[in-house]
Amino acid sequence: MNLFGFARKQRRARSAETAKDRLQILLAHERSGGGRGGEADYLPMLQRDIVEAIRKYVSIGETDVEVRMERGEQMSSLEINVELPSEVGSKAG
């Protein structure tokens, strides 16, 4: 239908491709959560559990655990940083 269809396809901005990729990755994660956007809902609980587990051995505060996530196409990574009190780690001043 479009006389300029050919030219348009050639010049199809690469940013549209990026948009599609980003959406596919994001939506795959959001849908897999069961409900809408349910995926990340377990993270606060996971964090609480991690804090409790570590507290059995070391005394840490709630803010000493940091959870970061990076969602990818093939896999996602969950990065958990735990700041331990200085008696446990090396005594860096």
Place this chain on the structure above:
Amino acid sequence: MTADLKEKPALGRVIVITSGKGGVGKTTSAAAISAGLAKQGHRTVVIDFDVGLRNLDMTMGCERRVVFDFINVIQGDARLKQALIRDKRLENLSILPTSQTRDKDALTKEGVEKVLDELKQEFDYIICDSPAGIEHGAQMAMYFADEAVVVTNPEVSSVRDSDRVLGLLSSQTKRAESEGADAVKAQVLLTRHDPARVESGEMMNVEDVLEILAVPLLGVIPESQAILRASNIGTPVVLDQPSAASKAYEDAVRRLTGEEVEMRIAGERRPGLFHRLFGRAS
């Protein structure tokens, strides 16, 4: 480390990006303005108040890194520090995403105030991206504002809604309710301005809109392809390749910080030339 930066006390200025009408460019503007402020060296955080939808993360390009959100913080499920996402391009820019799963009522006045107070300790500018409408979410976004950017398109329903929002800003905010406090400083950001259509008389010009709303003009953002490109790739337009839109946002940002920047409005420099040549009627 960044000791000299840390030593300067934070300005803690809360600016709401609001409009009443939906889809006029609030989130685009919140992203561009916050990135623009950070680019100038100001410690900036941008908060998504559009609970249930969450669009700011995509516009900022950090959607894959959301772990905790604004509502988690309000409800005590996460600390503010854990929910803030540090921008990968600008180290003094952070994003506080909203929740997709909760409803707007999760935003309580007390909760919002507590989060804002904590952010004020660390950030110079706190940009609040309001949801459309004038209901609870929009009211929460504007309640604690020191300043407001009223995003308006040169189009009748948008101007009308902006007028209503200006009314709310002068009555339903903390500043309005506190005796002796200065009013919320409101400015209009005219977006999706199309010089060709203004020239042809199809679109109200900047003067028309300002005459009706009677508040100062923060800037005029042209209708631009650069905006779609920026949102496709998840980059605030001021961090993408230079364009008329990025330039216009950068000027607006400088005005926001108190700089005097000459207003350049495409297509409105030669008043009436086309009208004189061709007349208004067919």
